[in-house]
Amino acid sequence: MANERLRAVMAAGGWTHADLAGVVEVDPKSVERWVNLGRTPRRGTALRAAETLGEDVHALWPQLRQARSARAVSAELVALYAQRADLPVSAFVNLLAQARRQIDVLVYGAVFLHEAYPRLNDLLRERAADGCAIRIAVGDADNANVQQRGQEERFGHGIESRCRLALMHYRPLASEPGVEIRTHGTTLYNSLYRADDEVLVNAHVWGVNAYAVPVWHLRSDGSAGMFGTYADSFEAVWKSARPVEG
Template identity: 40%
Template sequence: MPNERLRDALLRNGLTLEQVAKAVGVDQKTVERWITKNRTPYPKHRHKIAAMARESETYLWPDSVAPERKAETAAAELVQVFPHRNAVPVELWDRLIKEASETVEILVHAALFLVERPRFIKDLTAKAAAGTRIRLAFGDPEGDSVALRGEEEQLGDGTLAARIRNALASYRPLVGVDGAEMRFHNTTLYNSIFRFDDEMIINTHVYGFQGAHAPSLHLRRLSAGDLFETYSESFESVWNLAKPATF
């Protein structure tokens, strides 16, 4: 089976087989076999290709890293654990938002706390204009999952849906902005995901607790790591099931 992840990553970054072959010092036919026959490159080649393709080794070659090394790297990807989301320092949010230049991906129900930041929407608009890919997935206010989550958090009938609609009013300036896309999801939200390039804040969800009072993880992506990639793939799965947001 061909390595479609590698093929897609190279195409996405405008990399030809010739360019990759020259960069890693192999024959062009070797690079072609890495794709068409799903051959696994040597570690020194994987490192360089992953950097060129802006993907992790574990994403491009899921079986190439030993389980023991994956476990060790996952521990290194975990920068800090916060007992509650509202314990994440304001300075950390500010830095992540400010420094993101390639990817901003957010999977939430409403995340009203983000739009309480005076410049958040303006910053996203400016980043989209500069070429940053912005993807925002909100809970569908008409969906069953939002209604169930509202019950589980003991918020009262329709409260979470109302929060989402309030948040969407703030995000309206992003409608029609090139590079920014918003969707509604109707999936069980096990975690809220806030990705800014190669760093993430993962807000875990705990039955009976509101998101602000549930633990949060600060992750930094490593090439051979599996933890960051797990959440990234989870976002992608939800995104593919989601529908365009309506305002």
């Protein structure tokens, strides 16, 4: 069933599918589906579209009000995975590849990225060359907090080795314009992989390796919500981290 309210508002304002799609950063076919098939966009996208059109979001998509009251789940949650191993590496790569403004990575090692996708450094160079600001924070292998994590995971010196290996992978990028590499010694509660307004959060669970614990995919809806909490967490760690020279 067509969304006649949305169709009328767009017609009154002279908005084409392509015009609205360009502003809210979706494919024009998505807007066509909203209008002609009555599809409901994600809440963050719907909020941007409604603001652009000068309308109340629930007047255009009443389903959003119903969906929100029906379940106590954050509108920022895109997906939840039982463990990191359930995600193909392409999920991380594609997220970073779509970034246009900002990439932030906070990990201890996460060497699985370079091992499964050897072009990762090339991808990051390309993003930086296009004006994307890139910040990578990896664990300081000599820090007591990092070493303690290895003991808790029953991985011994393995985590220290992964931190050193990660630094070897990323160090060549330290001299690239637009790229900053730092090492940190924080007690890390989550690994973060951010691209613009989206982030993959890999939880850390005592005694369990990161590949076997949950990951949630968040997309900012413009509020000071879950996404903002993790963004602030990254900033706090980044301030305490030590720069790596190229």
